Amino acid sequence: MAAPIHEEYDELVFEFSTDGGTTWARNCVIMNCEVTRQTNVAESETVQDCDNEALPNKIDRRAQSVSVSFSGTGNWTQTGYNTFLDKFYKGDSTEMLARIGNLAALAGEIEYEQGPIIITSLGQARTKGQVVSASVEITFASTPTRTVKV
Secondary structure, three states: OOOOOOOOHHHEEEEEEOOOOOOOEEOOOEEEEEEEEEEEEEEEEEOOOOOOOOOOOEEEEEEEEEEEEEEEEEEOOHHHHHHHHHHHHHHHHOOOEEEEEEOOOOOOOEEEEEEEEEEEEEEEEOOOOOOOEEEEEEEEOOOOEEEEOO
16 A cells, blocks of 8 residues: 655645735745634434433534634744734725645645635734744635635
């Protein structure tokens, strides 16, 4: 059996656009990143058997919505921090797009997930003798559009 081929660090990328997706800039200073994809589930509880209501109720679950977010830590560049800070304070009033890229995607696989974002947390910290560190949490404002590699 052949050994598995793993996705490498530089094949998972985060890119941003402030011009509606015409141009994309890769963020390479937020180095430690995590992507979270979550299905929000609706639950309904009903009687399992009307003839024997002493039985435990039956629970039905259905997917209600999908949420995608990502977070990371690293270092700020002066211009990069201002872009994120500006978006943070403008909230939903200005569109900034993000995309999560899988550069190792094969033909027919999802290469990018993209859409408008909301910056839910933006942090910075300093330690004497070091560059300013950064933390950011971002959620897609709606379910991201998925682009398949051709």
